[in-house]
Amino acid sequence: MxxxxxxxxxxxxFRIKEKEPGLKGSLKSLFTSKYKSIDAVxxxxxxxxxxxxxxxxxxxxxxxxxxxxxxxxxxxxxxxxxxxxxxxxxxxxxxxxxxxxxxxxxxxxxxxxxxxxxxxxxxxxxxxxxxxxxxxxxxxxxxxxxxxxxxxxxxxxxxxxxxxxxxxxxxxxxxxxxxxxxxxxxxxxxxxxxxxxxxxxxxxxxxxxxxxxxxxxxxxxxxxxxxxxxxxxxxxxxxxxxxxxxxKYLNFKIIQVILNEKTESLNLGLKNVKAVFKGKFRHVIEIDTSKHPIQEVVKKIVSKYNVEDINILDPPIEEIISRIYQNKTDHKDQKWD
Structure with missing residues (x-):
């Protein structure tokens, strides 16, 4: 096609004008301009x-x-x-x-x-x-x-x-x-x-x-x-x-859980579940969905703890890009899409 x-x-x-801080910098920029270049693309x-x-x-x-x-x-x-x-x-x-x-x-x-x-x-x-x-x-x-x-x-x-x-x-x-x-x-x-x-x-x-x-x-x-x-x-x-x-890169999810009672950590008895944040009431975990279906993990959390709220999120795009770079570094000879 x-x-x-x-x-x-x-x-x-893009050429970006730079200015030194303070009044002195403002006055100086009236007579001399300093620029830096940024490659946006x-x-x-x-x-x-x-x-x-x-x-x-x-x-x-x-x-x-x-x-x-x-x-x-x-x-x-x-x-x-x-x-x-x-x-x-x-x-x-x-x-x-x-x-x-x-x-x-x-x-x-x-x-x-x-x-x-x-x-x-x-x-x-x-x-x-x-x-x-x-x-x-x-x-x-x-x-x-x-x-x-x-x-x-x-x-x-x-x-x-x-x-x-x-x-x-x-x-x-x-x-x-x-x-x-x-x-x-x-x-x-x-x-x-x-x-x-x-x-x-x-x-x-x-x-x-x-x-x-x-x-x-x-x-x-x-x-x-x-x-x-x-x-x-x-x-x-x-x-x-x-x-x-x-x-390749979206085989994991982030689960944010808010509990109604203080809990030091979420003990789900599952492998490939990583604790990202531990609070008194709020906990954030990362799961590998190729190992555990999202429904299985949520069911386990709800059955074991008194849950006030739960959110399932995709990883931040920055994290995916980081993993792409890491994967390319680990597989330099691999052909990429």
Whole structure:
């Protein structure tokens, strides 16, 4: 299948102004400026085929959003080439805008004090969508995203989940071929996250939209993406199947337990269970799910202790990256996905 996105050896360097502390440093910076260079993205390459849903993850400052902004033409790479739907994003950004949609979870495009429908009407004019086609497309999207009751309310009065669904409608009015989603579920509750994930999957399966998804939430990526790219310190450390990352690196879970009585430690009588934190009431353990199913461990905890609350978490992305590095060090001759 032909690649719809081609990223070849791109790098992005930022020059950051440095200032010495105090009044003296402030005055000195007025006459002499000192800069340091930071490599936000460091010589990365990858292709995305038409119809793929690709998860693009990494810790804060890893280079995820910078890469997305270069692929959409917002930022210029310091070196390298990018081709999106046969357009150069930096030279042909206006043409590309008619072919892609973007949603930045922390940077809304809807007018805050006006109803979402006003933004939709404006975008229809910007994208030069014929009126009849626009009304038909809008009707379809409103039904799909279930926002009939809220599009005439000021955006400021919407819940985070409702606002994000409206944000996605605004990005899909012109039938884009590629949809860039940067942290679309940030700050949402479990129910809202699940709904957004379902909508992304439906868009891909029913409309054939190619999706690039960045997120700190590993469950977002696992539920939606078949392919995963992990970036850290501006470099790609993993590019392969989501299933592969689970089999290699996500075979452990973190369980946080809050008890109603003081307990020095959780004695479950199970091997491959590691105590991460021991408190008077709160305990955190790490389990190897390839050795013990999560249900077995939870059942053991609940039957043995008076539990007030229990949470099951994925390991932090930083921990997964650390394990990837460790595994590569231990298996230098192994071929990686």
């Amino acid at each position: 032909a690649a719809i996105i081609k990223v070849e050896n791109i790098s992005k360097e 460091d010589n990365i390459s990858f292709n995305v085929n038409k119809g793929e849903v690709v998860g693009f993850i990494g810790p804060n400052g890893a280079g995820k959003s910078t890469t997305i902004k270069m692929m959409t033409g917002i930022l210029f790479p310091s070196s390298g080439k990018i081709n999106v739907i046969n357009y150069d994003p930096q030279k042909e950004r206006k043409k590309l805008a008619f072919k892609v949609g973007t949603v930045f979870g922390q940077k809304p495009q809807l007018w805050y004090h006006l109803p979402a429908i006003d933004t939709f009407n404006l975008f229809a004019k910007i994208y030069e969508i014929p009126e009849k086609q626009y009304q038909q497309r809008l009707k379809e999207l409103i039904k799909t995203f279930e926002v009939e009751e809220v599009i005439n309310q000021p955006v400021r009065k919407l819940s985070l989940g409702q606002r994000m669904r409206c944000e996605m409608i605004a990005s899909l009015l012109h039938n884009p071929e590629v949809l860039f989603l940067d942290e679309p579920t940030i700050g949402m509750d479990i129910v809202a996250k699940k709904r957004i994930r379902e909508l992304i999957k439906n868009l891909n399966e029913n409309d054939g939209v190619t999706v690039i998804l960045t997120s700190h939430d590993l469950e977002d990526v696992e539920q939606v993406c078949k392919r995963l790219i992990i970036i850290n310190n501006g470099k790609i450390v993993y590019d392969g199947s989501t299933k592969g990352i689970r089999e």
